[in-house]
Amino acid sequence: MSATSKPRYQQLKDRIIGQISDGELRPGDRVSSENQLAHSSKVSRMTANRALRELTDEGYVERIAGRGTFVLDRRASSHVRDVQNIADEIARRGHQHSCRVLRATRRRARGELASALDTPPGASIYHLQLVHFENSVPIQVEDRDVVASFAPACLEQDFSRITPSAYLTSICPLQEAEQVVRAELPRPEVRDWLQMKSQEPVLVVLRRTWARGRPVSFARLQHPGSRYELSGHYRPNESEFAQATDVVQLEALSK
Amino acid sequence: MSATSKPRYQQLKDRIIGQISDGELRPGDRVSSENQLAHSSKVSRMTANRALRELTDEGYVERIAGRGTFVLDRRASSHVRDVQNIADEIARRGHQHSCRVLRATRRRARGELASALDTPPGASIYHLQLVHFENSVPIQVEDRDVVASFAPACLEQDFSRITPSAYLTSICPLQEAEQVVRAELPRPEVRDWLQMKSQEPVLVVLRRTWARGRPVSFARLQHPGSRYELSGHYRPNESEFAQATDVVQLEALSK
DNA sequence: GGGTCTAACCTGTATATACAAGCCAACGAA
DNA sequence: TTCGTTGGCTTGTATATACAGGTTAGACCC
Numbered sequence: 261m262s263a264t265s266k267p268r269y270q271q272l273k274d275r276i277i278g279q280i281s282d283g284e285l286r287p288g289d290r291v292s293s294e295n296q297l298a299h300s301s302k303v304s305r306m307t308a309n310r311a312l313r314e315l316t317d318e319g320y321v322e323r324i325a326g327r328g329t330f331v332l333d334r335r336a337s338s339h340v341r342d343v344q345n346i347a348d349e350i351a352r353r354g355h356q357h358s359c360r361v362l363r364a365t366r367r368r369a370r371g372e373l374a375s376a377l378d379t380p381p382g383a384s385i386y387h388l389q390l391v392h393f394e395n396s397v398p399i400q401v402e403d404r405d406v407v408a409s410f411a412p413a414c415l416e417q418d419f420s421r422i423t424p425s426a427y428l429t430s431i432c433p434l435q436e437a438e439q440v441v442r443a444e445l446p447r448p449e450v451r452d453w454l455q456m457k458s459q460e461p462v463l464v465v466l467r468r469t470w471a472r473g474r475p476v477s478f479a480r481l482q483h484p485g486s487r488y489e490l491s492g493h494y495r496p497n498e499s500e501f502a503q504a505t506d507v508v509q510l511e512a513l514s515k
Numbered sequence: 516m517s518a519t520s521k522p523r524y525q526q527l528k529d530r531i532i533g534q535i536s537d538g539e540l541r542p543g544d545r546v547s548s549e550n551q552l553a554h555s556s557k558v559s560r561m562t563a564n565r566a567l568r569e570l571t572d573e574g575y576v577e578r579i580a581g582r583g584t585f586v587l588d589r590r591a592s593s594h595v596r597d598v599q600n601i602a603d604e605i606a607r608r609g610h611q612h613s614c615r616v617l618r619a620t621r622r623r624a625r626g627e628l629a630s631a632l633d634t635p636p637g638a639s640i641y642h643l644q645l646v647h648f649e650n651s652v653p654i655q656v657e658d659r660d661v662v663a664s665f666a667p668a669c670l671e672q673d674f675s676r677i678t679p680s681a682y683l684t685s686i687c688p689l690q691e692a693e694q695v696v697r698a699e700l701p702r703p704e705v706r707d708w709l710q711m712k713s714q715e716p717v718l719v720v721l722r723r724t725w726a727r728g729r730p731v732s733f734a735r736l737q738h739p740g741s742r743y744e745l746s747g748h749y750r751p752n753e754s755e756f757a758q759a760t761d762v763v764q765l766e767a768l769s770k
Numbered sequence: 771g772g773g774t775c776t777a778a779c780c781t782g783t784a785t786a787t788a789c790a791a792g793c794c795a796a797c798g799a800a
Numbered sequence: 801t802t803c804g805t806t807g808g809c810t811t812g813t814a815t816a817t818a819c820a821g822g823t824t825a826g827a828c829c830c
Binding site: 771772773774775776777778779780781782783784785786787788789790791792793794795796797798799800 | 801802803804805806807808809810811812813814815816817818819820821822823824825826827828829830
C-alpha cells in the first residue's frame with residue numbers, strides 16, 4: 261500500500277529501470293546527468309546521485325567522472341526469478357526477446373520422468389520444446405515437462421508471448437528449485453537450432469522446480485557455450501543463485 | 516598517506532569490516548550508532564550513514580530503525596568454503612583425494628589480472644597450477660592467482676597436502692565469492708591432464724574470492740564434462756549455492 | 771593549421787541541517 | 801499492578817551547499 265509512498269530516490273531508480281526495460285534507454289545510451297534529473301524530477305542533486313549510484317552498484321549503469329552516466333549491457337544483480345525467466349534476463353540486458361515453439365504435446369509420465377516429477381506412472385505430462393532468441397540470435401533451447409494437473413491450461417498458452425516459466429509462476433509462486441549444470445556436446449538438431457559451430461559445447465542446466473510442496477516442472481535448458489555463461493555472486497548470508505548472461509561482449513573484447 | 520587517500524566512508528567501512536573479521540565485533544553485536552561513529556571518527560552523520568548503508572547492502576550488518584545496527588551471522592560461509600575446497604567435496608563422497616602440483620611461481624600483476632584482483636600493476640602475484648584427483652581419476656585442473664601480500668608464505672606450502680583454497684581460508688575466512696560458469700573445449704594440455712577424450716568439453720568455473728573486503732584470489736577451475744557437474748538447491752529463505760558432484764553414479768543409473 | 775588554455779560541464783565526496791518514523795524504557799495515573 | 805504517555809534514542813530520507821578532479825569543446829594565440 262502506498263499510504264507512505266516510496267522514497268524519491270527509489271521512484272527515480274524505478275523510472276530509469278523502466279526506461280531501460282522498455283528500450284527507451286538502450287545499452288550505451290547516456291542517462292541524464294544528476295543536475296538534469298534533479299531539475300526534471302524536482303529532487304535535489306544528492307537524491308539523484310543516490311539513485312544513480314545505486315543503479316551503478318546494481319549493474320544497470322556505468323558512471324564516468326567528467327563524462328556522464330551510461331546504460332550497461334549486462335546486469336550483475338540476481339534473483340531466482342531472473343534465473344527462472346530468460347525473457348526477463350534478456351529484457352534486463354536491454355535486448356529483445358523472441359521465441360519459437362517447436363513442440364507442445366501431452367504425454368504420459370513413466371520411468372525417470374515420473375519419479376523426477378513424483379507422479380504415478382501414466383500421469384499426464386505436458387511436454388514443451390522452444391527456442392529462445394536474444395536480438396534474433398538463438399540463445400536457449402528449452403525442453404520442459406510440466407505436471408498437467410498443476411497447469412491444466414498449459415497447452416492453450418501462447419508461449420511466444422509468455423515464457424513457460426513466467427506462466428508457471430503466474431499460477432503459483434515457485435517455492436524451491438534444484439538444478440544441475442553440465443557441459444556437453446549438443447545433439448545435432450540442438451546444434452542446428454542454436455546455430456552453433458560443430459564441436460562447440462553447450463552449457464546445460466537441468467532444473468526441477470517445486471510449488472505447493474510438490475515438483476511441478478522439469479526443464480532441460482541448453483545454451484551455446486560461446487555465447488552464454490552463468491554468473492553468480494555469493495555472500496555468506498545472502499547467497500544468490502546463478503544468473504545467466506550472454507558473453508558476446510566478452511568475446512568482442514578479447515579480440 | 517597515499518597520493519589520494521581513500522574516501523572517508525570507505526575507511527570507515529574498512530575499519531568495521533576489520534573489526535568483524537578480527538572477532539572484535541561478533542555476530543549479533545551492536546555496532547556504534549551513526550551519531551557515535553560520526554563523533555568518534557570525526558565525520559558527519561551522513562558519511563557514517565553511507566558507510567553503514569553500504570555495509571547493509573553488502574550483507575555485513577542489519578539495521579533496524581529505532582534500535583540500531585547489528586552484525587549479521589555469516590554462518591553460510593561454510594557453504595562457500597565447501598564449494599571452495601574440492602578436497603572436502605571428494606571426502607564427503609567418501610572418496611580419496613590426491614593432487615599434483617604443476618607449477619608454483621611468482622609473477623607480477625598486470626592488465627586484467629591486476630584489475631580483477633584490485634592491485635596496482637606490478638604487484639606480486641603467486642601463480643599456482645594443480646591437478647586434483649578423485650580416486651586417482653583426474654577431476655579438476657586448478658589455475659589460481661593469489662595476491663602475494665595476502666598470503667606471503669604461499670609458495671612454501673605443500674599443496675599436495677593442503678589445497679590452495681583450504682590454505683587461503685586458514686589465513687582468513689572468505690567473505691565473498693563471485694563466479695562464472697562456462698562450457699568450453701579444453702586446450703590440448705588440459706585435455707591430457709584430465710585424461711579426456713577428444714571433443715569432450717570442460718565445465719569451467721572462474722571464481723574470484725574476497726577476504727577482509729578485498730579480492731585475494733582468482734581461480735580458473737576446469738573439470739571434465741563427462742565426469743563432473745555443479746548442482747545447487749534453492750529455497751526462498753535459506754538459499755544455498757552450487758555444490759560440485761561427480762556424475763559417475765548418475766551415468767551408471769541412467770543405463 | 772596546429773597547439774594551448776579555459777570555461778563549462780560532469781561525477782565523487784563531504785558536510786550541516788531538517789524532519790519523519792520506529793523502538794524502548796522510564797515515569798506517572800488509574 | 802497495569803496501562804498509557806512521553807521523551808530520548810535510533811534509522812531513513814531529503815535538501816542545500818561546497819569543493820575536488822576528470823573530460824571536452826571551443827576560443828584563442830602562434
